[in-house]
Amino acid sequence: MSMRVTHGLPLARKTTLGIGGPAAVFVDLQDLADLPEFVALAADFPGVPTCLGDGTNVLVSDAGCSSPVLRMNTQGVRFMGEVADGRTLVEVQAGHSLHELVDTVVRRGLIGMEMLVGIPGTVGATPVQNVGAYGQEISETLVEVTAWDWVLSRRVTLGAAACGLGHRTSIFKGAGRWTLLTLVFALRKSALCAPLTYRVVADRLDVPVGSRVPPIEAARAVLAVRRGKGMVLGCSGADRRSVGSVFFSPELTPAQARRLRDEGASINRFPDGSARVSASWLIRRAGFALGGPIAEGVRVSSLHHTLVADEGASAAGFTEAIDVVVNRVLECTGVRLTPEVDFLGDWPEEEDVAG
Template sequence: MSMRVTRGVPLAGETTLAIGGPAAVFVELQDLADFGEFVALAEALPGAPTVLGAGSNVLVSDAGCSSPVLRMHTEGVRFSGEAADGRVLVEVQAGHSLHDLVDTVVGHGLAGMEMLVGIPGTVGATPVQNVGAYGQEISDTLIEVTAWDWALGRRVTLDAAACGLGHRTSVFKGSGRWTLLTLVFALRKDELSAPLTYRQVAERLDVPVGSRVPPAEAARAVLDVRRGKGMVLGCSAADRRTVGSVFFSPELTPAQARWLHGEGAPVNHFPDGSARVSASWLTRRAGFVLGGRLAEGVRVSYLHHTLVADEGASAAGFTEAVDVVVRRVLECTGIRLAPEIDFVGDWPQRLRPAS
């Protein structure tokens, strides 16, 4: 069967943090042709459905999730033609691995996604917070998405403008209205990557910042940098229970940007006009040390200033650790961090992290 329904499944095993209670109803979908069957099931159950891709950006409540949870296993990449500007159109199933998609398009000589290599998760999750890294974002290449609109009770197609893509946000972020089904990207046939705007990536290739190299070389360099920070799943046995970036890179005022630039912080400028600084740099500046314990079963990674889970970790403990970091960074720098991860399930209000 291409749709499997089980009850009481522990969601800890479905997330990269390995934290969380059970799902009252857990559905695994292999074939998009059976999505209508899931709709019929969900409409007969209480609560809006929650969709999990690879579970790499979520923290599930210790109490679990009383509403139905859908795990998308739908996979497939189809080169579907050419856009008006000559770019190649690529249609992708929502459950497809983003890392695999980047490998596929780079292997076909297409540029536009090479800097997104190594980011965990599924393609369907990428527009939700306009996933980006090392100078590229999903908004650079996304053309349209097909989604199920739970408010209208039908399938809809939204172009990129209707998705409201901003810096790590979209109309989908924090909304249960849509379930993304397929996505279409437009990539260019090019022997050279986008300009290397991040110093660490350029240094890895021993070229000046702003250089363009073959997309495969750019992807390998990005992957090396990410591995060095423990930001590739499975690259570190000690830090394997991770969500990667726990906090958004905060937007800075002009005064804050000038001060941090003078302090040697990695202040980056984005297409929306904002200046932002790495949350990991702020965490280090606030005095947190690699490997430092923050709560029961939760500590700073040994490789990078982000949070990871160990034996004994719980959702309550992880939110405690998040709050500790938020408070101390605010005290030390005057800058407030906001969690990037999604909080899934039935959360008591008192355990909601500060934002």
């Protein structure tokens, strides 16, 4: 059997922030054949089970989690051949590393994911908030997902259109109804990547915005940019306790976009048609200094304007830091930030964990 069950496991060990109390029961699932056993086990505990990938985008409550926590550790990529429009279908297990998947398909000359290189976490987490970076989003390549539906108590298959994919959101985010099991993507064979829409990546390659280069070169440039911001696991030293982007890139009204552009902000057009500015630019504009303390055990990264945890950090302190940043950015820029991090576990009912 490839299902490991642990009671009272501190979830801080399973997240990149290193924050959080214990799980009443923690299950590491390595083979989908054992899923029925997990479903039976979960019936003995309150609440709907929570799925945890690599813990790279979660803040766990100091009180821990009384409902079962499932760590999807299933691995595997299967190339299913071409469909009528020439794209190649790729089936991936939910526990497979996203970074490894991107590396695999790029080396095969398949495009559609090259800008997602270096993003930590599992493939199963990507539709939950429609993971994206540098002009690409999962919504552009996702075909369908297979999931366990805790309401219907059976496996279901959902096409991409049914997943409700938007800017860093989907029907899965915050719902708790589904546990994603496998995903199918459609990627296109090409000697050149998608057009480069972000200046920072184009500058790294010394080409104009809109250029196309071999996908492996684009991926290397994106990876170099991410490393420079400390947003690749294992490269950021003292800033390693991070969730990457704590806040969404907020959507701007035309008036806000014009004003911030005049102030030097880089306004980017996202696949959903919205104009957005990076949260890190707003945090810097609000006067937060790199490395500066925000709350006990929580500070601004020394590499990038995002929040990181140090010794003594707690979930309560991290949510306090989120509130401080949201309020000062709103006061200084007129733009409201919204947390991107997922809040997992048993939170006090009176606490506003959404900042």
